[in-house]
Amino acid sequence: MEYKCDLCKKSISGGVLPYSEHVEDHIMELIKARHPDWVETDGICKKCYEYYKNELRGK
Ligand SMILES: [Zn+2]
Numbered sequence: 001m002e003y004k005c006d007l008c009k010k011s012i013s014g015g016v017l018p019y020s021e022h023v024e025d026h027i028m029e030l031i032k033a034r035h036p037d038w039v040e041t042d043g044i045c046k047k048c049y050e051y052y053k054n055e056l057r058g059k
Contacts, residue, residue, distance in 0.1 A: 005045035006038055007031065012045050027052045 002013045023031075023044060030052050031038055044052075 003043065003045070005048055006042040007035060007044055007048040010045065010047075023049060024053075026056055030056055 002011050004011045023040070027049070028040060031044065031048075
């Protein structure tokens with residue numbers, strides 16, 4: 001099953017699952033601020049998750 005990340009617009013195939021269920025609230029807020037159209041049910045790939053997690057810690 002292929003999953004398309006709405007944040008980086010990349011398709012991920014293989015055992016990678018959307019990260020939405022595991023994303024912390026603070027990261028959710030940051031993503032929503034950057035991507036107003038994004039909803040948590042769209043999910044997030046691991047790469048984006050790591051990216052926003054680092055963004056959050058960089059502040
Ligand atoms: Zn992504």
